[in-house]
């Protein structure tokens with residue numbers, strides 16, 4: 001990748017003031033850790049997202065897409081090349097309770113807008129911090145429902161710059177996983193199938209979803225750090241290893257929920273990683289179970 005050439009090309013497409021250099025990514029990630037991005041741009045429409053990704057691809061570079069940074073651990077060394085902060089946010093309601101949303105749409109905003117339109121079925125999204133595109137790529141959800149149940153199709157930008165609609169059953173969804181998580185292709189827009197419901201009823205369900213969230217730790221985190229192994233819960237295993245409260249540097253395993261690691265204020269990404277490695281080794285020793293990260297590592301490790 002030729003960074004100068006990429007920068008020059010992006011400046012032809014976007015107002016040069018929008019293209020930042022050495023932008024600290026801790027500002028853009030929920031964990032509030034992570035070093036700088038060489039180049040950083042915020043896109044506000046699906047078209048801008050497509051153009052920015054294609055500009056990088058033209059330099060044989062695969063850019064990093066960030067939504068709310070609610071499921072990533074960015075290295076203290078940061079990310080080389082281009083980071084695109086996705087704020088493409090158009091929502092359009094169509095016939096038969098179908099809603100099309102740009103991939104940078106805030107899930108909570110989407111759930112609330114759907115409620116106003118009498119489109120039900122999206123209520124569980126209100127408590128998941130993040131964007132539509134990442135939610136589709138990682139098949140975000142609750143214990144009861146995953147976004148895959150809603151996805152009719154998604155407009156995807158392939159790694160060679162082609163836009164293609166993929167149907168839900170072509171996305172190979174499984175627990176916190178999809179074909180896109182593996183391929184690293186970019187979700188541009190998603191078309192979700194809701195169902196008819198009374199706005200007041202939807203409002204009630206939204207409130208219930210938010211009530212459940214009150215039992216979760218507050219403070220900078222990435223939600224659940226590990227996926228649940230088959231038939232068990234990562235949180236239960238970590239708690240059984242008596243690791244609640246374990247602190248390394250500024251990173252601490254939550255006393256409230258053992259699968260959450262909190263940034264106490266001055267944590268480094270390296271502290272988070274050390275806690276993660278400690279948890280994996282203790283759980284493997286005690287239970288012979290290899291925990292796997294739900295969070296994604298970004299940047300140089």
Ligand SMILES: Cc1cc2nc3c(=O)[nH]c(=O)nc-3n(C[C@H](O)[C@H](O)[C@H](O)COP(=O)(O)OP(=O)(O)OC[C@H]3O[C@@H](n4cnc5c(N)ncnc54)[C@H](O)[C@@H]3O)c2cc1C
Nearest residue numbers: 067068069070071129130131133134135140141187222223
């Ligand atoms: C307090 C808290 C509670 C949480 N609760 C839940 C929960 O109940 N259920 C759950 O599933 N998750 C939960 N999470 C994790 C997180 O909210 C979800 O994984 C969410 O989908 C992340 O969205 P994001 O936009 O922040 O993605 P990011 O963290 O920005 O990105 C995640 C990954 O997706 C990629 N990506 C981003 N945008 C796109 C795109 N447009 N196309 C393709 N790839 C893309 C990124 O490159 C990265 O690899 C929680 C997190 C927190 C902090």
